[in-house]
Amino acid sequence: MSLDEHERSALAQMDVRVRALETVLAQKGYIDPAALDELIETYQTRIGPRNGARVVARAWADPEYRQWLLNDATAAIASLGFCGRQGEHMVAVENTSTQHNLVVCTLCSCYPWPVLGLPPTWYKSAAYRSRAVKDPRGVLSEFGVQLAAQTQIRVWDSTAEVRYLVLPQRPAGSATLDEAALAALVTRDSMIGTGFALEPGAHAK
Amino acid sequence: MTYTSYADLGGRPGYGPVRPEDETTVFHAPWEPRAFALTLAMGATGAWNLDMARAARETLADYDRLPYYGIWLRALERLLQERGLLQPEEIAAGRALHPPGALPRVLAAGNVAAVLAKGAPTRRPVASEARFVVGQQVRARYGKVPHHTRLPGYVQGKQGTIERVLGGHVFADTQAQGLGEQPQWLYTVAFEGVELWGDAAYGGLRVSVDAWEPYLELA
Numbered sequence: 001m002s003l004d005e006h007e008r009s010a011l012a013q014m015d016v017r018v019r020a021l022e023t024v025l026a027q028k029g030y031i032d033p034a035a036l037d038e039l040i041e042t043y044q045t046r047i048g049p050r051n052g053a054r055v056v057a058r059a060w061a062d063p064e065y066r067q068w069l070l071n072d073a074t075a076a077i078a079s080l081g082f083c084g085r086q087g088e089h090m091v092a093v094e095n096t097s098t099q100h101n102l103v104v105c106t107l108c109s110c111y112p113w114p115v116l117g118l119p120p121t122w123y124k125s126a127a128y129r130s131r132a133v134k135d136p137r138g139v140l141s142e143f144g145v146q147l148a149a150q151t152q153i154r155v156w157d158s159t160a161e162v163r164y165l166v167l168p169q170r171p172a173g174s175a176t177l178d179e180a181a182l183a184a185l186v187t188r189d190s191m192i193g194t195g196f197a198l199e200p201g202a203h204a205k
Numbered sequence: 206m207t208y209t210s211y212a213d214l215g216g217r218p219g220y221g222p223v224r225p226e227d228e229t230t231v232f233h234a235p236w237e238p239r240a241f242a243l244t245l246a247m248g249a250t251g252a253w254n255l256d257m258a259r260a261a262r263e264t265l266a267d268y269d270r271l272p273y274y275g276i277w278l279r280a281l282e283r284l285l286q287e288r289g290l291l292q293p294e295e296i297a298a299g300r301a302l303h304p305p306g307a308l309p310r311v312l313a314a315g316n317v318a319a320v321l322a323k324g325a326p327t328r329r330p331v332a333s334e335a336r337f338v339v340g341q342q343v344r345a346r347y348g349k350v351p352h353h354t355r356l357p358g359y360v361q362g363k364q365g366t367i368e369r370v371l372g373g374h375v376f377a378d379t380q381a382q383g384l385g386e387q388p389q390w391l392y393t394v395a396f397e398g399v400e401l402w403g404d405a406a407y408g409g410l411r412v413s414v415d416a417w418e419p420y421l422e423l424a
Contacts, residue, residue: 011234018236018278020299022243024291028305030250034314036242042321044231044238084324089371106215106357108259109273118241120226121233124273127220133359133412134216134402142223152409157215159355160391160415161327162371188228 048117051082052165053186055115056197057179059092060170070094073165077115087114087163091156094167095193099152102140102193103164104132112163116188123192133157143194166190168197208351212263216359216402240274244281249320251309253284256381260353261287329388331373335418337392341367342424345394345416353381356420360412363400364424368413369393376417390418 025031055077059066069076073090077083090112093101105111106129111119122128131139136153140146147153156164168190174182177200185202189195214220232238248258261280262268268276285291290306312320337343347362355377371391379387398410 011236014234014240014272014275014278015236017296018239018243020296021278021282022239023299024295024301025243025247025285027301028290030290030305030308030311031243031246032311032313035246035312035317036239038314038317039242039245039321040238042317043241047321048231049228084322085320086324088324088326089328089374091369104215106359107210107212107355108263118231120228120230121273122223122226125220125223126214126217126269127223129214130217130220131223134405136410137407139223143225150409152411154395155410155412157357157412157414159357160371160377160417161374162391162393162415189225194225 043113043118047114049115049186049188049191050183051080051117052112052115052188052191053183054080054179055082055092055165056167056186056191057182059167060174060182061179066094066167069167077165082114084114086110087112089162090115090165091162092165092167093154093156095169097169098150099154100147100193101164101166102132102136102153102155103158103166104129104155105158106130106133107157107159110158110161110163112165115165116191120188140194143189145195166193168195171197171199173200208264208349208353210263210353211265211268212259213358215357237274240278240281244277246312247281247285249310249312252288252290254380255325256353256377257383258284259377260381263353327375329373329375329386331388331390335370335390337367337370337390337418337421337423339367339370343367343392343394343421344424345414346420346422350378352378354378354420356416357414359401360394360396360414360416363396365394365396365400365413367392368395371415374417376419378417378419392416392418392421394421 026033059069069092073092077090095101109119109124133155136155158164171185185198187195190197261284262276265279292303295302342364344364345360373388374391375386376389379385393413394416395411395413398406
């Protein structure tokens with residue numbers, strides 16, 4: 001995708017402005033630039049949707065863990081080492097053959113960082129935030145997801161400090177897989193509710 | 206006193222299709238991670254709280270024209286300026302021109318992992334009993350309030366069912382105004398699609414919000 005001249009210039013302006021702000025705040029002693037590097041590194045490499053995939057895979061593989069996750073998601077998720085900022089109070093909601101769950105934050109961009117990392121652009125977009133609560137089937141079709149006509153849709157608008165993780169349905173043909181192989185089937189979108197888990201042999205789009 | 210949020214988007218028409226994105230893309234331009242990290246690092250100083258930051262973002266007049274991290278950046282500048290921690294001419298100059306203000310703390314690189322792992326839990330004890338129980342019918346408050354709030358417009362005045370009692374939580378409305386935590390009971394309230402959208406709703410849709418007790422009345 002090529003950027004037009006206007007976009008290029010807007011990007012350059014943002015770049016200059018952020019650099020200026022960082023320089024001023026560092027000179028004033030408000031920030032440690034190395035802490036900024038550490039924050040970025042953390043969310044680019046250590047805290048992302050592979051964490052959530054491990055939670056889901058464990059829940060698929062271990063019925064007791066699944067029950068714990070549904071009863072007390074904060075503790076069950078913390079037991080795998082995922083906790084803290086923007087995941088202080090977790091609730092897991094399970095997709096079934098009769099109910100599909102979808103998570104949104106219509107007021108800003110609340111999202112379960114410890115298990116999914118930082119939200120994708122579309123999750124923060126006006127298009128998703130405005131339509132997920134009113135036309136979820138239309139939104140899902142834009143992700144290539146079609147639900148059966150009789151499936152109930154439950155939308156969770158994260159308006160307070162509780163964060164939601166969707167436990168997707170375990171795909172067909174995955175009965176013999178171990179946890180690591182199961183985790184590879186779990187997409188980020190399937191944990192928001194805008195996708196399904198992959199079937200073995202399929203690849204994420 | 207008026208307060209206008211430009212961020213309350215649920216149910217609004219006219220924003221077009223959603224554009225899915227692969228899950229390995231975290232940032233889209235070099236300035237985005239810096240704006241993100243600056244915001245987190247300044248948030249960790251304790252100069253303001255998260256609800257104040259949300260209020261600063263949602264009231265930006267050009268909210269719907271800015272990219273998301275642009276909203277964060279603009280709000281960060283605003284929060285700093287409102288507290289006298291930064292002057293506009295310093296951004297223009299690209300260097301500090303005035304002495305620094307006092308901050309409760311500064312986030313050191315060595316503390317990042319611990320600060321993130323600790324987070325900022327909002328659960329608090331509440332002296333009174335919860336007013337509502339699971340299964341009760343409630344109606345969400347209707348009308349504008351002159352401050353930051355977390356009750357979306359699309360559920361205001363609508364009737365729903367208490368589905369979960371989530372415990373006592375720091376009250377966003379008072380926290381945003383600098384009036385303290387004033388913890389309140391928090392509930393998951395589920396609304397039928399037809400209650401929210403009338404004839405436009407399709408069958409089998411339910412939408413929930415998490416609502417603090419002052420937002421709700423018995424239906």
